[in-house]
Amino acid sequence: YKSGGVTVENPDGTCQTSIVHRISNDPADVVSTADLVVLSIPEFALLSTMEAVAPHLQKNAIVLATPSGTLGWIGRRVLGEGRSRVTLASMQPMPYNCRIATYGARVRLIGEKRAFTVACAPTAALDRVAAAVTQLWNASSVDCKRHPLSHALYNANAVIHPQRLYSVLKNYRPGDVVQNPLFYEEMDDESANLIEAVDAEMVAVVHAVEEKGGVAGLTAEYPSFHERMVANYGPQIADRSTVRACCGTNAA
Numbered sequence: 705y706k707s708g709g710v711t712v713e714n715p716d717g718t719c720q721t722s723i724v725h726r727i728s729n730d731p732a733d734v735v736s737t738a739d740l741v742v743l744s745i746p747e748f749a750l751l752s753t754m755e756a757v758a759p760h761l762q763k764n765a766i767v768l769a770t771p772s773g774t775l776g777w778i779g780r781r782v783l784g785e786g787r788s789r790v791t792l793a794s795m796q797p798m799p800y801n802c803r804i805a806t807y808g809a810r811v812r813l814i815g816e817k818r819a820f821t822v823a824c825a826p827t828a829a830l831d832r833v834a835a836a837v838t839q840l841w842n843a844s845s846v847d848c849k850r851h852p853l854s855h856a857l858y859n860a861n862a863v864i865h866p867q868r869l870y871s872v873l874k875n876y877r878p879g880d881v882v883q884n885p886l887f888y889e890e891m892d893d894e895s896a897n898l899i900e901a902v903d904a905e906m907v908a909v910v911h912a913v914e915e916k917g918g919v920a921g922l923t924a925e926y927p928s929f930h931e932r933m934v935a936n937y938g939p940q941i942a943d944r945s946t947v948r949a950c951c952g953t954n955a956a
Contacts, residue, residue, distance in 0.1 A: 708809070709722055710722055710808070710810070711811075712802075712810075712811055712813050713810065731756050731759075735757045735760040736760045736761075738765060739765055740765070740768060740836050740840070741766070741768065743775070745769075747774065750769060750778050751782070754778055754779060754782045758782050758783055761790050763789050764791075765791070766790070766793055766824075766829070767790055767792055768794070770794065770797075772855075776824075776825050776852045780792075780825075787825075791829040791833065793823065794822065794823050794852065795821070795822050796820065797860070797932075797936045799816065800815070800817075801813075801814040801816075802814060817936055817937070818841070818843055818845070819844055819845045820837055820846050822834055822846055822847070823851065823852040834848055850925065853919060854926050857906065857909065862902075863899060863906065866902075867898035868887060871892060871895040871898065872895075888954060891947075891951040892948070895948075896946065896951070899929060899947055900929065900947055910923055929947065930947050933950040933951075933954070934950065941954045942955070
């Protein structure tokens with residue numbers, strides 16, 4: 705981090721710089737007065753991060769994880785009976801796709817989303833969470849989900865990445881020189897078909913949870929991967945006809 709702030713390079717060539725007011729290795733310095741705590745971190749880091757920030761959360765704070773859907777479970781584990789003091793929320797998708805240009809100082813904005821879904825516990829706080837998301841990310845729409853499970857059961861990386869990498873590397877042999885593929889732009893039929901097959905399995909799991917677990921309405925809150933792509937990126941996708949086309953023609 706440099707005193708000049710963090711500069712964002714926008715897709716249209718313009719730049720904007722935001723000043724960071726406080727940075728600290730001690731959560732108490734930055735969390736204790738926060739009404740909203742955003743955890744935009746990998747899934748595997750949620751538990752340790754929650755354990756670090758939990759003692760310092762103020763009453764009625766919103767803890768929002770994006771794009772993770774498992775914060776509710778992790779938060780209950782860490783906070784115990786104290787979970788009633790805060791709102792544990794999730795938001796999908798992440799609002800920005802960025803690449804680091806200069807660590808701590810400059811990033812390139814690749815894509816931006818304005819339509820989000822949110823879920824939280826307690827569900828009575830949904831309107832408050834939606835209002836915070838709208839204000840912070842200038843959301844064009846915020847769809848409030850009644851079931852946090854609709855987020856917890858969805859992991860885009862697990863649906864996309866293993867299938868894409870398998871297609872690319874399945875014939876690899878030691879010593880082969882493999883060109884670094886364009887992960888989405890060069891999406892092929894095999895990768896897209898595998899993604900859709902895995903996604904169909906997840907949709908079937910959601911159907912089973914609704915039917916056998918008595919979670920009425922869960923299926924309606926769990927769209928397919930193709931539907932999510934179209935909803936999340938909208939006009940940034942030139943061809944929305946198939947999963948392969950959505951990935952290959954997505955400007956973000």
